Amino acid sequence: MSRDSSTSYPLATAQGSAPIPERMAAVVQERYGDGLASVLALGDAPVPMPGRGEVLVRVDAAGVDRGVWHLATGKPYAIRLASGFSRPRSTVPGLDLAGTVAAVGEGVDGLAVGEAVFGTGVGTYAEYALAKAGMVARRPAHIDVAAAAALPVSGCTARQAVVDHARVASGERILVIGASGGVGSYAVQLAAAAGAVVTGVASGAKRDFVLGLGARAVIDYRREGIDSLGAGYDVVLDLAGNRPLAILRGVLAPRGRLVIVGGEQGGPLTGGLDRQLRAQLLAPFVGQRLGGMFGRTARADLEALAAAVGRGSLRPAVTQTYPLARAGAALDDLAAGRVSGKAVILVREG
Numbered sequence: 001m002s003r004d005s006s007t008s009y010p011l012a013t014a015q016g017s018a019p020i021p022e023r024m025a026a027v028v029q030e031r032y033g034d035g036l037a038s039v040l041a042l043g044d045a046p047v048p049m050p051g052r053g054e055v056l057v058r059v060d061a062a063g064v065d066r067g068v069w070h071l072a073t074g075k076p077y078a079i080r081l082a083s084g085f086s087r088p089r090s091t092v093p094g095l096d097l098a099g100t101v102a103a104v105g106e107g108v109d110g111l112a113v114g115e116a117v118f119g120t121g122v123g124t125y126a127e128y129a130l131a132k133a134g135m136v137a138r139r140p141a142h143i144d145v146a147a148a149a150a151l152p153v154s155g156c157t158a159r160q161a162v163v164d165h166a167r168v169a170s171g172e173r174i175l176v177i178g179a180s181g182g183v184g185s186y187a188v189q190l191a192a193a194a195g196a197v198v199t200g201v202a203s204g205a206k207r208d209f210v211l212g213l214g215a216r217a218v219i220d221y222r223r224e225g226i227d228s229l230g231a232g233y234d235v236v237l238d239l240a241g242n243r244p245l246a247i248l249r250g251v252l253a254p255r256g257r258l259v260i261v262g263g264e265q266g267g268p269l270t271g272g273l274d275r276q277l278r279a280q281l282l283a284p285f286v287g288q289r290l291g292g293m294f295g296r297t298a299r300a301d302l303e304a305l306a307a308a309v310g311r312g313s314l315r316p317a318v319t320q321t322y323p324l325a326r327a328g329a330a331l332d333d334l335a336a337g338r339v340s341g342k343a344v345i346l347v348r349e350g
């Protein structure tokens with residue numbers, strides 16, 4: 001199926017499958033703004049057609065994460081180079097999804113209409129959304145739709161940070177800064193499952209939550225410095241707080257590894273991306289391994305995460321769910337620190 005104008009919904013995409021409507025309920029956004037509860041509204045939008053290499057997914061649940069918040073607020077401003085300068089280019093927000101393949105574009109192998117999938121797409125705060133075939137995987141029956149929708153961006157980023165970049169090994173000591181958040185909740189579990197001794201940095205109110213993920217100790221960043229339980233960590237995973245490189249290096253072992261993933265409060269223009277750049281510039285001159293990374297959703301990571309859930313070594317920490325109409329409130333709650341772990345939008349409930 002292509003985007004050619006002679007093809008339009010409603011159409012049945014496989015024998016016996018439900019016809020796809022021309023329009024769908026969707027969260028729509030006409031402008032950037034901070035209080036997203038008043039910027040995002042429940043409305044309707046045309047159901048998109050899958051192009052080459054894409055699938056159309058009938059969305060059951062959609063994940064809430066910082067990336068969606070950045071795209072919806074247009075902050076830091078550097079993000080507008082991709083998302084639209086004065087107003088969002090994509091009027092339907094949302095990245096993570098779990099649902100069922102409703103239609104398959106040309107050149108897609110290995111995915112069929114009716115299969116349960118999860119992954120990352122575009123405009124997922126809607127009844128239907130497009131995704132690149134390589135960014136979705138089959139959803140095994142042991143993972144429910146809310147848990148599956150909570151996995152893609154945060155889970156893939158955590159896995160790439162802990163496994164690919166930091167290469168955390170059994171017995172190593174790792175400090176996870178931002179342990180109570182979306183990425184952190186997976187990173188703590190993945191590092192603990194690898195046999196590492198995990199110290200989490202989070203607000204005191206979320207101490208028990210982080211210990212429940214498998215951390216041995218928690219540092220309350222509102223009351224203590226990240227060196228309050230000593231230094232010499234083999235790995236520091238930096239997800240929050242935008243601390244200067246000198247402070248991060250100060251708690252790292254002489255040959256330790258620093259992986260910078262992100263952090264809010266990094267300034268309105270670049271959001272703190274300069275720290276990643278400076279770490280890479282400094283790296284050749286010091287014994288510590290310093291670097292940053294950008295996460296991306298890939299089918300291999302989704303499958304590895306699903307397998308870990310199946311083995312019982314990983315559990316998507318979904319603590320809050322919202323109906324589609326409250327997507328803006330969900331993103332506001334995330335930005336205000338009112339979410340532990342992951343929040344999910346149940347698209348077809350409420």
Ligand SMILES: NC(=O)c1ccc[n+]([C@@H]2O[C@H](COP(=O)([O-])OP(=O)(O)OC[C@H]3O[C@@H](n4cnc5c(N)ncnc54)[C@H](OP(=O)(O)O)[C@@H]3O)[C@@H](O)[C@H]2O)c1
Nearest residue numbers: 066178180181182183203221240241262263264294295337
């Ligand atoms: N590079 C990439 O590709 C990529 C991918 C995903 C995310 N990210 C970035 O990574 C960062 C984390 O993402 P996320 O989804 O995990 O965000 P999140 O769910 O909002 O979690 C952030 C966590 O950081 C904690 N925190 C806030 N201020 C802190 C401070 N000063 N010191 C230590 N911890 C602090 C918060 O703890 P409390 O709530 O307990 O206060 C919160 O749990 C974000 O900046 C995001 O944009 C980057």
